[in-house]
Structure formats: C-alpha cells, structure tokens
Amino acid sequence: xxxxxxxxxxxxxxxxxxxxxxxxxxxxxxxxxxxxxxxxxxxxxxxxxxxxxxxxxxxxxxxxxxxxxxxxxxxxxxxxxxxxxxxxxxxxxxxxxxxxxxxxxxxxxxxxx
Amino acid sequence: xxxxxxxxxxxxxxxxxxxxxxxxxxxxxxxxxxxxxxxxxxxxxxxxxxxxxxxxxxxxxxxxxxxxxxxxxxxxxxxxx
Amino acid sequence: xxxxxxxxxxxxxxxxxxxxxxxxxxxxxxxxxxxxxxxxxxxxxxxxxxxxxxxxxxxxxxxxxxxxxxxxxxxxxxxxxxxxxxxxxxxxxxxxxxxxxxxxxxx
Ligand code: SF4
Ligand code: FES
Numbered sequence: 001x002x003x004x005x006x007x008x009x010x011x012x013x014x015x016x017x018x019x020x021x022x023x024x025x026x027x028x029x030x031x032x033x034x035x036x037x038x039x040x041x042x043x044x045x046x047x048x049x050x051x052x053x054x055x056x057x058x059x060x061x062x063x064x065x066x067x068x069x070x071x072x073x074x075x076x077x078x079x080x081x082x083x084x085x086x087x088x089x090x091x092x093x094x095x096x097x098x099x100x101x102x103x104x105x106x107x108x109x110x111x112x113x
Numbered sequence: 114x115x116x117x118x119x120x121x122x123x124x125x126x127x128x129x130x131x132x133x134x135x136x137x138x139x140x141x142x143x144x145x146x147x148x149x150x151x152x153x154x155x156x157x158x159x160x161x162x163x164x165x166x167x168x169x170x171x172x173x174x175x176x177x178x179x180x181x182x183x184x185x186x187x188x189x190x191x192x193x194x
Numbered sequence: 195x196x197x198x199x200x201x202x203x204x205x206x207x208x209x210x211x212x213x214x215x216x217x218x219x220x221x222x223x224x225x226x227x228x229x230x231x232x233x234x235x236x237x238x239x240x241x242x243x244x245x246x247x248x249x250x251x252x253x254x255x256x257x258x259x260x261x262x263x264x265x266x267x268x269x270x271x272x273x274x275x276x277x278x279x280x281x282x283x284x285x286x287x288x289x290x291x292x293x294x295x296x297x298x299x300x301x
Binding site for chain 3: 012013016019020023024051052063064067070074075076078
C-alpha cells in the first residue's frame with residue numbers, strides 16, 4: 001500500500017539525488033542516520049518554502065543566491081566540497097569515504113561569495 | 114575572565130545540534146540562536162557577521178574574538194581550554 | 195531512425211517552448227533562430243516540467259529551481275556531467291517530427 005505523503009516525498013528526493021550526485025563524483029554518506037535526518041529536514045523545508053533547501057545553509061531572501069542552496073547544491077560549491085570530500089551538511093561524500101566523521105567541515109575558500 | 118560565547122545555527126542543521134550539545138557538556142555559558150527562527154533584524158545581524166567572516170553555512174561559533182565556521186570539535190576544545 | 199509526428203510546424207513560434215509526447219515520452223520543443231530543438235521535458239534535478247521554463251537564446255531555465263540548460267547539447271550549464279537527453283527533430287510538409295533515438299547528447 002502507499003506510504004504516508006511525507007515519507008514518500010523523502011523517497012522521491014532520495015531517488016532524484018542519487019541520480020544527480022553520482023555523475024558529480026558524490027554518493028550518500030555511509031552515516032545512514034544522518035541521511036535519514038537530513039532528508040526529513042529537507043521534506044520539512046520543502047513543506048515550508050516549496051523548495052528542498054539546504055538544512056545547514058542560510059536563506060537570504062534573494063532568489064539567485066537561495067537557488068544555489070537547493071539540494072543537491074554541489075554544482076554551485078564544487079571546489080569547496082571536493083576539497084572537503086563531502087558537502088557542507090555531509091549528506092553526500094566522495095565514494096570510498098568510510099569514516100565520514102573524520103572529514104571536517106572546513107570554512108569555504110575566500111573566493112566563494 | 115571567561116570569554117563570551119555566541120553560537121548561530123539553524124533548527125534543521127544536525128551539526129548545529131551537535132555543537133550546542135558539545136558546548137552544553139563543557140559547562141561554559143553560551144548563547145545560541147537559530148537563524149531560521151530569529152526575527153528579521155536578528156537575521157540581518159547574523160547574516161552580516163557570516164558575510165564578514167566569509168561563511169555561508171552553519172554552525173557559526175564565536176568565542177571571544179575567535180570565529181569557528183562548521184562543526185570542529187577539536188577547535189572548540191582548544192577554545193574552551 | 196524512427197520519426198514520430200508531434201506538432202504542426204506553425205504551432206512552434208520563434209523563442210517558444212512546446213511540450214509534446216511522442217510515444218508517451220515528455221519532450222520539450224523550442225525554436226531558436228529558426229532551428230527546432232528537442233530535449234527531455236523533465237528536469238534532471240527534481241523532474242519539474244521544463245515547458246514551463248524560460249528561454250533566453252539557447253538557455254532553457256527550469257521554473258522550479260533555475261537550473262539552466264543549453265538546448266543544443268542538453269548540458270546543465272553549472273555541471274557539464276549532467277544534462278537533458280537531446281532528441282532529433284525534422285520538419286516535413288508542415289509537420290514536426292521527433293526521433294527518440296539517442297543523438298549523442300548528454301547524458
Ligand atoms: S550541503 Fe549537502 S545537504 Fe546541503 S544542499 Fe548542499 S548537497 Fe544538499
Ligand atoms: S527541478 Fe529543475 S531546477 Fe529543480
């Protein structure tokens with residue numbers, strides 16, 4: 001039978017994200033608890049704003065800037081995330097990362113606006 | 114004298130919760146604000162501080178004059194020492 | 195190549211987007227500088243309908259979260275690894291035809 005709406009939306013996001021991040025050289029973190037938590041937060045954010053914004057980056061109320069923090073935001077922060085081997089929230093990591101907790105959240109390079 | 118500690122986060126951000134838990138455990142007094150739940154003037158003030166520090170993500174931690182961007186438990190421990 | 199009749203040629207004006215469904219597949223048609231382009235009609239980000247997007251030159255912007263694609267190659271402008279399937283188009287006797295066979299566009 002069909003799943004409740006919120007959780008089915010989570011599965012839709014999960015399926016789209018998997019297809020988007022793989023060609024970019026990322027995959028879901030092996031920390032499954034974190035994956036579930038973040039996807040649930042994104043469903044909440046989508047419910048509130050109509051858009052699955054990043055749970056860990058600020059909305060500024062400027063469409064051009066805010067659309068660069070829609071998940072997966074990897075295309076817009078690639079150098080920074082590649083350097084960390086993870087995205088800012090840690091939802092995605094480079095394949096082969098088995099110990100995501102060892103990857104620090106580094107501040108963005110000064111060139112990032 | 115103890116340095117004042119201010120932490121900015123988002124209610125949706127797991128690393129902000131971990132940061133808050135870590136500082137709570139340390140016993141040091143601090144204040145914590147969720148940017149997404151704050152009123153507009155507070156949001157503007159927080160955003161100005163993030164921009165000045167070149168940050169675009171949370172958590173954002175200030176210990177005295179030191180700023181830490183992101184969940185960095187080792188840096189927090191150093192600053193709390 | 196198998197061609198499917200999709201639209202009256204006159205129904206696609208310069209700078210316009212049109213959604214068509216050859217064999218049930220969601221395809222967006224656009225005419226830029228007289229040439230007809232056809233790309234997959236669902237955005238690679240979260241599947242939003244691209245015929246509702248905006249077209250400026252050859253750049254098609256998704257209405258949902260503003261991902262931008264080059265109509266000619268299907269490429270997502272902010273990450274060339276991602277893109278929309280590009281389909282072949284042909285005009286014949288006032289009708290437009292689409293071929294769903296791959297034309298080598300991304301992905
Ligand atoms: S930082 Fe990670 S979780 Fe946040 S929007 Fe970007 S890709 Fe998604
Ligand atoms: S669905 Fe097209 S940009 Fe998000």
